Amino acid sequence: SQKIEQNSEALNIQEGKTATLTCNYTNYSPAYLQWYRQDPGRGPVFLLLIRENEKEKRKERLKVTFDTTLKQSLFHITASQPADSATYLCAPQFSGGGADGLTFGKGTHLIIQP
Amino acid sequence: EPEVTQTPSHQVTQMGQEVILRCVPISNHLYFYWYRQILGQKVEFLVSFYNNEISEKSEIFDDQFSVERPDGSNFTLKIRSTKLEDSAMYFCASSDPQGDHEKLFFGSGTQLSVL
Numbered sequence: 001s002q003k004i005e006q007n008s009e010a011l012n013i014q015e016g017k018t019a020t021l022t023c024n025y026t027n028y029s030p031a032y033l034q035w036y037r038q039d040p041g042r043g044p045v046f047l048l049l050i051r052e053n054e055k056e057k058r059k060e061r062l063k064v065t066f067d068t069t070l071k072q073s074l075f076h077i078t079a080s081q082p083a084d085s086a087t088y089l090c091a092p093q094f095s096g097g098g099a100d101g102l103t104f105g106k107g108t109h110l111i112i113q114p
Numbered sequence: 115e116p117e118v119t120q121t122p123s124h125q126v127t128q129m130g131q132e133v134i135l136r137c138v139p140i141s142n143h144l145y146f147y148w149y150r151q152i153l154g155q156k157v158e159f160l161v162s163f164y165n166n167e168i169s170e171k172s173e174i175f176d177d178q179f180s181v182e183r184p185d186g187s188n189f190t191l192k193i194r195s196t197k198l199e200d201s202a203m204y205f206c207a208s209s210d211p212q213g214d215h216e217k218l219f220f221g222s223g224t225q226l227s228v229l
Contacts, residue, residue: 032216043118043205043220044157089157093216101147101159101170102218 002028004105006090012111013080021075021108023090030092033066033073038087038107047088048075080112116140118221120206126227127196135191135224137206145215146189147207148181150174151223157205163189164211196228 005024013019023033032051036044050057050066050073057064063076073092077084087107093100119138127133139146148160162169163181180192189208193200203225207218 034216038157041203041223041225043207043223044218045220046217049214049216100216101162101172103159104157106156 002026002103004090004092004103006088006105007108008106010109010111012113015080015082015112015114017080019077019080019084019110019112021088021090021110023073023075023092023105025071025092028092028094029068031094033064033090033092034102035062035064035073035075036089036091036104038089044089044104077110082112082114085110085112116219118206118208118219120204120221120224122224123222124225124227126229129198129228130195133193133196133226135193135204135206135226137189137191137221138187139189139206139208140210140219141187142210142212143208143219144211145169145209146181146183147209147218148191149205149207149220150202151205152202160191193226196226198228201226201228 003026034049035047037047038044048059048064050064052068061078065074087109089104089107091102091104121136146163149157151157159172161171161175178194182190203223205220205223207220209215209218
């Protein structure tokens with residue numbers, strides 16, 4: 001069966017450093033992969049989408065890589081700030097037409113310490 | 115910025131009662147979704163909806179659940195006879211078929227407590 005693995009432990013990073021979160025998946029080959037941020041008691045918020053033919057994508061302080069051979073995506077936050085503290089969810093997806101439901105990983109809880 | 119709105123933010127109900135959770139998706143979006151998140155667990159897909167019919171549903175979405183788009187703006191999730199294990203945060207989401215339809219916009223959720 002399809003499986004999505006994210007760092008199960010909380011990740012503590014000092015402010016100003018780069019935070020790197022990992023998403024591994026098995027038993028399928030997604031056409032694209034999304035990253036979302038979730039704050040306590042709130043809905044997920046879209047951050048970045050990377051397609052299988054893209055190795056890297058950037059948005060401001062965020063960078064995502066997608067290695068289809070390793071079946072892994074890395075999510076980086078550079079110059080991290082306490083406001084970046086949240087749970088980050090990855091969602092590797094097939095390319096489908098229309099309203100495909102996203103399957104999320106359990107998420108990595110990131111804590112940026114001042 | 116347009117957003118998905120959900121009402122109520124909290125709903126308390128007795129086991130066996132019916133509940134209806136309401137959502138107003140972003141106005142030009144045509145794909146609609148319900149997800150749930152049990153406390154401390156991951157966000158789980160329930161159902162997707164397009165063109166007035168269910169597009170995809172998960173194993174969780176059994177006969178106790180139904181969805182409806184009763185008018186041009188609302189999207190509802192009904193749970194016919196609630197169980198204790200239905201207690202969760204329920205999120206509605208929508209996406210734009212003309213744009214990046216893979217990108218989902220989520221509401222703030224309805225916290226359902228079944229007593």
